[in-house]
Amino acid sequence: MKNNAMFESVYKEIFPFWENLNAEDRNFICQNSLALTYPKGTHIHDGNECSGVIFVKSGCLRVYILSDTGKEVTLYRLYSGDMCMLSASCVLQSITFDVFIDAEENSECYVISGPAFANISERNKDIKIFALETAVSRFSDVMWVMQQILFMSMDKRLAVFLSDEISRTGSDTITLTHEQIARYMGSAREVVSRTLKYFASEGIVEVSRKGIKILDKKRLRELTL
Amino acid sequence: MKNNAMFESVYKEIFPFWENLNAEDRNFICQNSLALTYPKGTHIHDGNECSGVIFVKSGCLRVYILSDTGKEVTLYRLYSGDMCMLSASCVLQSITFDVFIDAEENSECYVISGPAFANISERNKDIKIFALETAVSRFSDVMWVMQQILFMSMDKRLAVFLSDEISRTGSDTITLTHEQIARYMGSAREVVSRTLKYFASEGIVEVSRKGIKILDKKRLRELTL
Numbered sequence: 001m002k003n004n005a006m007f008e009s010v011y012k013e014i015f016p017f018w019e020n021l022n023a024e025d026r027n028f029i030c031q032n033s034l035a036l037t038y039p040k041g042t043h044i045h046d047g048n049e050c051s052g053v054i055f056v057k058s059g060c061l062r063v064y065i066l067s068d069t070g071k072e073v074t075l076y077r078l079y080s081g082d083m084c085m086l087s088a089s090c091v092l093q094s095i096t097f098d099v100f101i102d103a104e105e106n107s108e109c110y111v112i113s114g115p116a117f118a119n120i121s122e123r124n125k126d127i128k129i130f131a132l133e134t135a136v137s138r139f140s141d142v143m144w145v146m147q148q149i150l151f152m153s154m155d156k157r158l159a160v161f162l163s164d165e166i167s168r169t170g171s172d173t174i175t176l177t178h179e180q181i182a183r184y185m186g187s188a189r190e191v192v193s194r195t196l197k198y199f200a201s202e203g204i205v206e207v208s209r210k211g212i213k214i215l216d217k218k219r220l221r222e223l224t225l
Numbered sequence: 226m227k228n229n230a231m232f233e234s235v236y237k238e239i240f241p242f243w244e245n246l247n248a249e250d251r252n253f254i255c256q257n258s259l260a261l262t263y264p265k266g267t268h269i270h271d272g273n274e275c276s277g278v279i280f281v282k283s284g285c286l287r288v289y290i291l292s293d294t295g296k297e298v299t300l301y302r303l304y305s306g307d308m309c310m311l312s313a314s315c316v317l318q319s320i321t322f323d324v325f326i327d328a329e330e331n332s333e334c335y336v337i338s339g340p341a342f343a344n345i346s347e348r349n350k351d352i353k354i355f356a357l358e359t360a361v362s363r364f365s366d367v368m369w370v371m372q373q374i375l376f377m378s379m380d381k382r383l384a385v386f387l388s389d390e391i392s393r394t395g396s397d398t399i400t401l402t403h404e405q406i407a408r409y410m411g412s413a414r415e416v417v418s419r420t421l422k423y424f425a426s427e428g429i430v431e432v433s434r435k436g437i438k439i440l441d442k443k444r445l446r447e448l449t450l
Contacts, residue, residue, distance in 0.1 A: 061265040065368070067376035094361045097368040132357035136319040139364040143290070143322035146371050148412055151292035186375055 004030040007110060014055060014083065017126035023142055025120060032116035038103035047098035050114035053131075056082045056171035059107025066100050073149070073186035075099065076141040085134045088114040091121060092135055158195045159223035161185055162205070166214055175211040229255040239280060239308065242351035249432035250345060257341035263328035272323035274314035278356075281307050284332025291325050298374070298411035300324065301366040311357045313339040316346060317360055352407060374411055383420045384409055384448035387430070391439055400436040 002021055007030040012018045035057075038044055044061065045051040061078040063086065078084055085092060086099045091114055121127040145214070148157055161181065165174050168208070174181075178196065182189045196212065199205045206213040214220055232255040238242045243251070260282075262447060263269055269286065270276040279286070286303040288311065302308055310404065311324045316339055346352040373382055386406065390399050399406075406413045421437065424430045429445055431438045439445060 043261055064374060065375075067372070071376055073371075073375055092361060094358055094365060096365040097372070125354060128354055129350060129357065132354065132361055133319055135361050135364065136317060136357055139360065139367070140319060140321040141363070142368070142371070146298075146323070146367070147290060147292070149375065150290075151296055 032113040042103040045101035047088045051087045053112040054084040055110040057108040060105040090114040257338040267328040270312040270326035276312045277339045278337040279309040279333040282333040285330040315339040
């Protein structure tokens with residue numbers, strides 16, 4: 001019951017339907033919840049499993065797709081307060097694609113069992129609507145990524161990536177390898193290296209063994225527009 | 226009231242919630258419906274408008290995204306019996322991206338006004354769930370397209386496109402230009418032409434001024450696997 005109180009205090013904040021559930025249903029969800037800590041780098045969810053509904057309490061999870069040949073494309077990241085439905089394919093029958101999820105930082109999560117959530121969302125329309133709306137809002141994120149990849153020039157895409165990265169980490173230096181950046185962006189290492197070389201020649205960045213240092217944030221920002 | 230009967234006879238088949246609506250709500254939906262005929266080539270929906278919920282009675286609509294520079298990528302096609310929610314952005318607040326819709330054949334559609342559908346879906350949870358589920362199922366289609374574009378080799382993608390096209394039209398000859406194929410696939414004309422030249426050298430297709438004739442369906446199919 002101690003755990004139940006811990007889950008309840010969070011669920012009443014994040015679930016718009018929580019107050020309308022009866023005590024039995026609230027208890028059912030808490031009983032089927034786990035508090036899990038994932039060290040940085042953990043593979044949390046692997047394609048077609050039904051890992052459950054994941055709520056991120058702290059840290060950062062990366063959601064991506066993976067090709068047969070190992071190529072990855074990041075769809076979006078989940079931060080503190082975010083919720084993932086795509087990891088619970090057994091809840092939403094209409095989701096027929098597979099995503100992969102890694103912990104990008106040490107992350108604390110609450111995970112509600114997929115079958116339990118599916119069960120209760122069949123009985124309660126508000127929960128069903130919440131689950132579907134959460135999925136649909138990610139649809140918009142994914143379309144944004146798709147438009148970036150398909151339509152934006154590499155200059156602009158890399159500038160957007162670097163800008164996001166420095167505002168995310170709060171540091172002017174990005175310690176990712178060119179290979180890692182390429183993987184995050186769904187591009188090739190050569191293309192990333194070539195574009196970085198051009199940015200360096202323009203005095204926008206400095207590339208060294210320590211990483212990529214942003215020298216001119218103003219011009220980097222202009223490139224993202 | 227004659228029109229109402231026409232709409233009702235279709236809506237009771239396609240809407241799982243129809244029988245549970247009261248007469249007033251059923252009437253409200255019918256009163257806010259239009260039967261429209263779009264000649265082939267019509268631009269039906271343009272980005273951020275709220276054109277309404279479109280039901281395809283006959284014909285074929287193409288749903289695509291468009292870049293600032295005019296580059297298109299086809300997301301999916303809608304055929305007889307299909308329904309489009311992405312054209313009713315005022316119904317689903319969580320859809321924040323713009324799609325474009327053209328009639329690819331002469332098409333008869335029933336269009337329910339976006340604000341009317343939004344109004345009734347706020348009052349009726351089953352309608353809301355139907356709208357969200359329709360949108361989420363398209364999410365899966367779009368992910369498939371994205372994986373194709375990002376992960377598949379051009380050989381395979383073009384083979385899939387040509388196979389789909391001949392089964393769609395029922396003809397062995399594809400009369401699209403290389404430019405059009407490139408646009409549909411989100412690729413460049415040069416890349417399509419180069420790949421077709423390779424297919425021709427392998428005896429899979431014959432490229433002439435009349436179009437692209439498929440000579441060896443078996444090998445084309447093998448390329449799609």
